[in-house]
Amino acid sequence: MKKNTVLIDGEKYPCALTLGAMKAFREETGKEVSEIDKATDSDKIDLTMMLVFCCIQSASRRDKVVLPFSSVDEMLDFITPDELPDVVASVFTSQDTDAQIPDPAKKKRPKSMS
Numbered sequence: 001m002k003k004n005t006v007l008i009d010g011e012k013y014p015c016a017l018t019l020g021a022m023k024a025f026r027e028e029t030g031k032e033v034s035e036i037d038k039a040t041d042s043d044k045i046d047l048t049m050m051l052v053f054c055c056i057q058s059a060s061r062r063d064k065v066v067l068p069f070s071s072v073d074e075m076l077d078f079i080t081p082d083e084l085p086d087v088v089a090s091v092f093t094s095q096d097t098d099a100q101i102p103d104p105a106k107k108k109r110p111k112s113m114s
């Protein structure tokens with residue numbers, strides 16, 4: 001699983017696109033994550049920021065990190081327009097992984113019992 005961090009107001013918070021984040025996004029917006037690309041430009045910004053918040057909230061809950069923001073609006077109070085691209089990129093780019101993905105070509109086959 002991708003395990004990213006996002007820097008907000010000088011603090012790093014965990015951030016991951018989890019099923020919990022996707023469910024919270026749907027409950028908050030009434031839309032699926034896949035619908036963000038189809039939204040108007042102004043709605044796209046709002047939906048993207050809600051997704052970022054849901055990803056931070058879900059990953060923080062999983063990692064038992066206490067968030068100082070209880071809403072997307074509170075989180076946005078700590079993000080400047082200049083920081084926005086980096087915050088959004090944190091959700092959609094890989095920074096760390098919990099485990100190496102095994103290469104199927106290197107997988108050992110069990111010995112046959114002949």
